Amino acid sequence: MTLKTPVAGAELLALVHSVVDAHGLDWKPDTVLALWRAVYVECPINLRVQLLDAFTGSWSRELEAAMEGSVTRAMARSMAATERLWGRIEGEFGLFTADEAAARFHTSAGGWDVSLVDQGLAIGVVREGKLRFPGFQFDPETRQVRPVIRELISIGAQSKHDMEDLTLMMVSPSTYFEGGTRPVDHLDDPDLPGIIRNKLGVEW
Structure with missing residues (x-):
């Protein structure tokens, strides 16, 4: 049909x-x-x-x-x-276009485009046909992508989860955290990558 x-x-x-x-x-x-x-x-x-x-x-x-x-x-x-x-x-974090990200944040990789995502250096998702960068991945003090994001991208890729899956998982409450909080609430926790590995079933 x-x-x-x-x-x-x-x-x-x-x-x-x-x-x-x-x-x-x-x-x-x-x-x-x-x-x-x-x-x-x-x-x-x-x-x-x-x-x-x-x-x-x-x-x-x-x-x-x-x-x-x-x-x-x-x-x-x-x-x-x-x-x-x-x-x-x-609403909470922002989904920034390449131009918006360039105006607000720093990168040493040359520019805010799909190559940054392809290299696993930042989380990028496509919304309304445009590449968007979720705001939670940026450190508000350095205005750069948090170092832990690269590791989380790698873990997601190993478990066959794309950027959209990873983004939604990061903002969804989880029993892996006390009080059912979200992974995004623990970006400064050094144990976060290990917790995400366990959640996604990725072997060390």
Whole structure:
């Protein structure tokens, strides 16, 4: 099954309303796929959670059948939770573009671009088609990437976790820390790399 018509622009809001209004009605597969494409291909990040909430809030047997098992309600809810977490990361720490990072922080590697990420010297994630640098990796005093970040990147790579996975893990509460705090709250703890190794199952 393929999407016949691209979804863009003002059609996004129309799709939100169509999801809500169509609850319990007969879903056409192309409509459902168009909505899903709107959420994860066409939709601006600031509208993505809204669309996912509308999508899950209008779940029905007809919708489940139209999705043909490719997406479940639980999966859509999980995706919405992940998008909310990205929003909290940006609000608490910042997700800086290359130009913003260059204006605020120092690097001895030549510049803030994808080569810095490829070399494992900084955490970089792609959001809205642009490379972003999560702010928690920077030391506020030196305005450089904290030395521990390189080690964490290496540990993540050994366990087949990409930069996005590593970023989300760093800001998620964990039972590996007293009180269920987050790895990002322990960046100055010399035991942090060892704890992350154990959490990800990486051999010493």
